[in-house]
Amino acid sequence: MILAQTAARNVGIVIFAIVIVGFLVYLFFNLLEGRKEGGSEIELAANRKPYFDDDILETRKLDQSLLSGLFLLGVIGIALPLYWLGEPGRHEGLVDNTLELWTERGAEAYEENCSACHGGGGAGGIASFAITEQGTGEFVASVDWVAPSLTSVLTRFTEEEVTYTLNFGRNGVMPAWGAPGGGPLTAQQLEIIIVYLRSVQKDADAVQAAVEDGLVEGARLEWVARDPELSAELRDAHFAVARANQTGISSLIEDAQSELGAVQAKIGETFPNDEMRAWLDEISDPDHEEYLTYGRLLFTNRADAGAYGCARCHTNGWSYDGANDLDIAGNPLNEVDGEPGYVQGGGWFGPNITGGAEVAQFPNVDNHIDFIRKGSEDGVRYGVSGQGGGQMPGFSNRLDEDVFVVNEETGEKEAVNWPPSLTEEQIAAVVEYARSI
Ligand code: HEC
Ligand code: HEC
Incomplete structure (x- = not known):
């Protein structure tokens, strides 16, 4: 044109x-x-x-x-x-030029305001956060909180929902950016950042590849957990890093990190990728006795800074790896029955979904699956008694009628169809797990 x-x-x-x-x-x-x-x-x-x-x-x-x-x-x-x-x-x-200009300006605004936490190009990263005692406000620990990758965020949330998160921030960890939340950016600056985000969204293959990489990592840790000696060694190495971090002495931090790196390398050799993939292949069969483990690995997937998982919102402490970190008194930040660990699905930003809550909320499993596929919508009820706030992401594909792309083969304009975060099989598995906890 x-x-x-x-x-x-x-x-x-x-x-x-x-x-x-x-x-x-x-x-x-x-x-x-x-x-x-x-x-x-x-x-x-x-x-x-x-x-x-x-x-x-x-x-x-x-x-x-x-x-x-x-x-x-x-x-x-x-x-x-x-x-x-x-x-x-x-x-x-004019439209093309405007889009190009917006994408360019959005990229600049993104790099300036967001990349420190969300990584260059939206790849995902870490935000430093101080955890304080509820009520007293006393300092507990300084943690690294995962800032999810934004390279697939437009499939899980509508642009309106993303704008809401930008306006008001998220859980105090991400500051408010828009004027309604008292942030520094104008509505138009937020809009151009979202236009920029469109340009960095992954395609379906890249999303699935990332999900699978995350599953392999999770599978490896699952096997470590089944080996008491190795898991103690890994945990000690994590705690040594936590202690070194608290001293703030860089030589100590470097030493502890290289020790952790050595343990992780050993684990990598003990449980190589191809073996993990083969095992995942087996347990992803709904008839396999470890099918629920597959669902849990999807629930806790850390790929792309947790973007495709559920635990970062539904499990307290998961976002800052609290079971591997220490408070200033030297105790693990997250414990279950006196042992470092998590109550998966125990609720945090998203509600507690344990104790049969989900079977009660969605007596029909198909409705449950549908909810995970589409996510919640602000002001729209779900399940038996759920009230949507638009904050629960949808994990299936999302057709956006307001955003057009040009089909390279036909040259026709089409509504954009953001690829799914999870396949239908994966959604079924994670739902099966969620109903079991
Ligand atoms: C101080 C670090 C920090 C900065 C700067 C920051 N974010 Fe965030 N952001 C986070 C964290 C951490 C989360 C996850 C919060 C949570 O776990 O509840 C988050 C969540 C989000 C989410 C929700 C994503 C999802 O999948 O749940 C979006 C969208 C987002 N940020 C966009 C942005 C944009 C765009 C900017 C720049 C204008 C930005 N953020 C700047 C730390 C930051
Ligand atoms: C970005 C944070 C976030 C992520 C990631 C997330 N959820 Fe949620 N989830 C929520 C919020 C918030 C709600 C409450 C509804 C709302 O506010 O819209 C919710 C609600 C739910 C509910 C309904 C609970 C009830 O009984 O009311 C289920 C079930 C659920 N989530 C399962 C999942 C599963 C499974 C995943 C992963 C595939 C997941 N969630 C990922 C934030 C999240």
């Missing part, structure tokens, strides 16, 4: 040039004619000069006038449709 636009512009330039040249030629001959004047004023005054006789006026002169009229008509007849033909191109060029 930009091509059409330049073609129309070229035609315009050529016509303009013809008109200018024509005018100059006319001027030239006119002046030449003027210069020929001379002699007695009475004889040559323009209004007294005998004009052409009727013979010439009615033939040659008439033909000349008609012809030049016809020529002008022809020029207009060609130029006007050409101009109108170029109009959509110009309009589209």
